[in-house]
Amino acid sequence: MTIDSSFIQPEWLSRSSLEVAPDLLGCTLVRQFADGLTLRGLIVETEAYTVGDPACHAYRRQTDRNRIMFGTAGMTYVYLIYGMYHCLNVVTDRDGVPSAVLIRALQLDRLPPWCLGEKQTRVAAGPGKLCRAFKVDLTLTAQPFQPGQALWLEHRSPPFQEQIEQHAIAFVQTTRIGLTQGVDLPWRWYVKNCAAVSKKG
Template sequence: MEKQFFPKNFFYRHSKLVAPDLVGCYLIKNNNEKDQIKGIIVETEAYSQEDEACHGYRKKTQSNQSLFGKPGTFYIYKSYGIHHCLNIVTDKENFASGVLIRAVFIPRKNERLASGPGLVTKTFGIDISFNSLEVVNNNSLWISNRESYLEQKDLIQTTRIGISKAKNIKWRWYLKNSRSVSKRLKGDRTPKFKNHLS
């Protein structure tokens, strides 16, 4: 797949604007010249410095400093010391703002293989070594823009998962017709059939 780059200021926006626009984009990792894993991002969450659930809410530390870095770079941290989480830095430098990649659909694989942030990084082999890497200007791990346009009706907007503060903010988006979403909104049934954006 050829890289389809984003508009110049795509990542220089608030995370709540970038997060829904990343749904439908491709996450791609080259393990070597002949081995590539590629999937469609189907669920994202936004976090920002004014939000209590954000890692950078209180201050910049050694562990979260990448979140204050250049928009369009990866911020990777270890959740509860167990699994890594993949985030994209957004908005502006010296301001904590990022988008968590919650779930990815990988064609021709088990549809639940990467249906959660820890499963995404485990499946793609992503660890702290990718922290601060630019999202597009590298050949090991990158995100490529959507091939087709998504309408508002294609997305579900709801509250975030697994947080104890700011739980009522609706900064999570997922692809309605995907069977790879980590957790659906109550009452939203899992679609019966697969398609190219499962």
């Protein structure tokens, strides 16, 4: 068995979420099911949450829910929001520094079978929607992002990276969405002019 060099390893994620969040734009989230079905989505929108950040679930103290954010990078942090949607995070930074990157939107290469009839560009345009499209729930929290698991991450493709360098693709940095705390911190990033991004601004 060979190691796929496109796989994003924990070391790459062991940095501040403020660095990892923009770096994850253009990378790919892979969802693999037990029956072999594999779904892929280009990450087009992210938000960073970190230590000392009043909007971060780990801001007050360590709890059963947020414990995973205090650990090593490269793990999933999934939580339920408003009793009906799930949100998927990538745990970042070094051990003991609670931080994570929320994956807010994906551009899918094809519709999941259970989403037939929906508009492909918008089916994963939002953190709750992408978890619905990829069937991410609480059973997938505190799991490693790793090939062979339910979820893993892959680096930008060379063509995508070239388009960034040629300024054919640009990123926008702005404030985060839906918060009551830390509303002014510009810790949200998205791919400019991408139809799969949840919201503009």
